Each structure stands twice: as C-alpha cells, then as structure tokens.
Amino acid sequence: MSPSKTSGFDKTRSAGYLANHMARLFAIALAEEIRPLGLAPAQFMTLLELWRKDGLTQKELVERLNVEQATMANTIARMERDGLVRRRPHPDDGRAQSILVTEKARALEEPATAAATRVNDSALNDFSQAERDQFNDLMARAIDALRSADARRKGA
Amino acid sequence: MSPSKTSGFDKTRSAGYLANHMARLFAIALAEEIRPLGLAPAQFMTLLELWRKDGLTQKELVERLNVEQATMANTIARMERDGLVRRRPHPDDGRAQSILVTEKARALEEPATAAATRVNDSALNDFSQAERDQFNDLMARAIDALRSADARRKGA
C-alpha cells in the first residue's frame, strides 16, 4: 500500500522543530526592521546590554547574553568594524577590556528598540495578553529545562 | 541617580529573544544527542522528509522544510559528502535531481528519531500534556503571523 511509513516523528508537532522555525522567522523579521539602522540582530542584542550599562567586558556580555565567548568575540569585532563600539583597556585587569558604545550606536537605541517591539507585536498580533504572558513563561521554562539538561551533560 | 536608564526593552520578556535562546538550546541538545550517529541537526531535519518519502527533489525539500534553496543545496552537499544521500538525475526534468537516502542513512531513522524525542521530552519535562499542546499551538500561531508579515513585506 502506502510507500511511506507511519513515521513516529511529526515535525509540525515537535517543539524543537517549531522553536527553530519560529526563531529563524523572528531573526529575519528583526533583521529587516533594523537593517535600515545599519544593525544586525546579534549587534542589536549586544547593544541592548551596553545601552543598559556601558563599558561591560566581553565576559560580562557573554554571561548576560548566553552565547559562547568566541561568538561574542566575533560579534564585538564586527561591531567595532562597523563603528558601533570601541575598546578601552580595563583599568584593573590587563587581560580584559571595556566595550564602549559610540555616539553612533547610542543614537540607535530608540529606533532599534522600537523596531524590536514592532517585530514582537506582529508575531503576537492575535495573542491575548494572557497568552503572551503564558507563551513567555512556557519558553522560559523550556529554556530552564534545556539549560539544566545541558549542565547535566557537561557536569556529568 | 541610577546610571542605567529605565530601558523600554527587557530581553527576558521579549518573545523574539526567548525564541532565539530556546532554539539555540534545542539545537545544542539535539546536536549532542545525534552526534554519535554521525548526524548534524540540519541533516536530521532533511532526513525526516526523505525517510517519509525518498527521492524528493531539492525544491520539494525546500518547500517542506522552510529553508532557502541555497541553504538546502549546501546541506545536501554535506550529506552527500558524509554518505547519507546520493543524487540521481530526475527522469522528467533535466534541471532537477532526485535525492536518495543511502542504506547508512536509512539505518539511522530509529535511533535518530528516538534522540529527537528525548530532547523534546527533556525540554518539556515538567509540562503537562495540555501545556505541551498549547505551547505547540502558540508557536504555530506565531510562525503563521511571522510568515504573513514576511510575505507582506516581500509582496508589498
């Protein structure tokens, strides 16, 4: 009869697949919204932290943004290339450096955060406030569980 | 007083940020689970379709997996390099080719889907069945909204 097997895995009901697809769509939407500002998604994410507290070290950015150190090193390098940040030797630690926002980047805070808000709103357009809250809660719980599992794998 | 501004953007409550973080954690977990099988996440995702229906064209895979044609072309090239698929000229269309699963890849269906199920289960460990269903529904709705917005941007 049917040449296809009754597969045990339906990707349209797999949280991992849905998460991946959704994240790519969010990234594309954000990229298009902030491209006119000369910003890329990872740069925006990094600036979110630097706008909040300028002069953070690379290590501090890594902790706040949940990316690997090598990833952040590359992102900072691109941001420096694009004139969004500059580096200053850290006063207390010769290994570290402070990452400082330029005037150019400081001026992007309002339009960039507005763009990100537009993206979230368009994605959650038909969600009630209760649904938005629950959605964020569910994602946060999945993140916690995945982080625990990862820590367990590494710490085992 | 405080040197930091009362920022209008809290990334821990941004669906886009949470989606990105969650998707990266899912990808890491899946990568670790299927690495012993010699599979990478995008390869697994592609095989899910080929296990269901062997001999699909690149275009058909692109439609089913929601990635760009260039992305799929590269993924297929890596899979061919790794002995997971081979290509055969398409009988009816000289431009196209059928992508066929090798025996090696066929043997991975059971262990790989089991691995993916483990990852989903560990992420949704403390979710009730109702929460899991709602989570998938909310993600599916966000995906639909983002796709509509993207289509609007491109079709405008």
Add this chain to the structure above:
DNA sequence: CAATGATAAATAGCATGCTATGTTAATCGG
C-alpha cells in the same frame, strides 16, 4: 521553431553560533 521568460540548482559572500586551541595576564600555594 526561435526568442522570452520562468524554474532548479549551484555558487559567492556574509552573519551567527559552536567547539577546540592558543596567548597572555592574574592568582594562588608554597
């Protein structure tokens, strides 16, 4: 049938992410 336009893949170039290593500076135990 030939010119045109559409379509399937391939390729180039780049951004993000990750793991694994290397370098240099700080720290700690003796």
Add this chain to the structure above:
DNA sequence: CCGATTAACATAGCATGCTATTTATCATTG
C-alpha cells in the same frame, strides 16, 4: 618571589542560514 593553575580574549575551523547572482533547462508564445 615562583611555578602552576585559572581566567580573558583571540583564532581556527566548521555548520546553518540568508540574500544575490549565475547557469542550465523548461515552457510559452509569437
């Protein structure tokens, strides 16, 4: 104070994804 360890960055190498462009083949139509 010194050697060993730890810590902060930098680099190398690779996988995924995307956009834009090129190439080859169809398909349509005049």
